[in-house]
Amino acid sequence: MLKRARRLWAWLLAPAVLMTSYQAMAEEVERWKFNMVEGVTPVSREIYGLHMQMFWWCVAISVVVFGIMLYSMIMHRKSRGVKAANFHESTALEIVWTAIPLAILIAMAFPATKSLINLYDASEAEIDVVITGYQWRWRYDYLDEDLSFFSNMSTPRDQIEGFEPFGPHYLLEVDEPLVIPVDTKVRFLITAADVIHSWWVPAFGVKKDAIPGFINESWAIVEEPGIYRGQCAELCGRDHAFMPIVVEALPKEEYQAWLQEKRAEQEAVRQLTEQTFEFEELYDRGRQVHTQWCAACHRPDGTGVSGIFPALIGGMAVGPVEDHLNIVVNGSRGTAMQAFGDQLSEVDIAAVVTYQRNAWGNNMGDSVQPIDVFNFKQND
DSSP states (O other), rough: HHHHHHHHHHHHHHHHHHHHHHHHHHHHHHTOOSSOOOOOHHHHHHHHHHHHHHHHHHHHHHHHHHHHHHHHHHHHHHGGGGOOOOOOOOOOHOOOHHHHHHHHHHHHHHHHHHHHHHHHHOOOOOOOEEEEEETTTTEEEETTEEEEEEEBBBHHHHHHHSSSSSOOOTTOOOOOEEEEEEEEEEEEEEEEESSEEEEGGGGEEEEEEEEEOOOEEEEEEOOSSSSEHHHHHHEEEEEGGGOEEEEEEEEEHHHHHHHHHHHHHHHHHHHHHHSSHHHHHHHHHHHHHEEEIIHHHTTTTTBBTTTBBBBBBGGGGGEEEEEHHHHHHHOOTTTTTOOOTTSSSHHHHHHHHHHHHSSSSSOOOOOHHHHHHHHHEEEE
């Protein structure tokens, strides 16, 4: 009698225990964010819905399978005097346990195929953006807009090296975000200039490999203005963790104003190429360029990384100006030194070369003007 009472209480309390466990698990999942994000685009919500649908299918199958197993172990145990059945084959049973999973897989395949077809349909886009991965930054080219810029991580080096506390968006902040309008179909044409990268923005439901020599495409219609962050999701080198993605979605009127402002900025940079700068102007600007573009490999103090990246103190920075320009503009084959001729403007190249030739005790006493860089590129 006592055993039956205990068993009855166990069955009565089981739903309450399961519900409490489910609630605790749901709170833990929300706290640690184990689940996918629902996102802010039709595609991301469709992916999320498909994911949750398949998840609950798996939960239901697990409940049925493990429920039958648990019931069999409890109700057909040896202590109840139950004897094991002795049979060899059952054609009907084999057909059933083959047909049911097949039907479930077919039922799952229909919504999954529909989502995949939609995911790959990048036609009728209103804006095309070419996304090019570099070690370790992104370049964004707006087709038909004569607009192009690089996006670099802007987390201060002091935070990375532990001299300052982490900021709210540590390793997920950039100097130039990709800006797109809301309620507009934007096609992303994704490639790479050196090694394989991967452009991943979870809130958009977009994750595409950036492969040198190939162009992959994806698309998004962002319905809510805001700032959305992602990362390179492919192990692309020693600074892989320092290659964030930031996309800012603006209302259409604000996006048009931003476009005009960026065009004006780039035109101003083009005009600067024809100007002559004072040494102090080049030196100060060069320090900023070095910190942003060169310090990851050659260190802020120019000491480099032993055996990997050469020091700039007493190195190439004290050789002929032409050799220095050649390495910065064209890179160095067989090494990790990239070609910055297409990545930096003539003004920034002139500034960083001037800075490196006179910083850290190099004291070469010379300076390079933007027009010198322009002429070097023309004659190269």
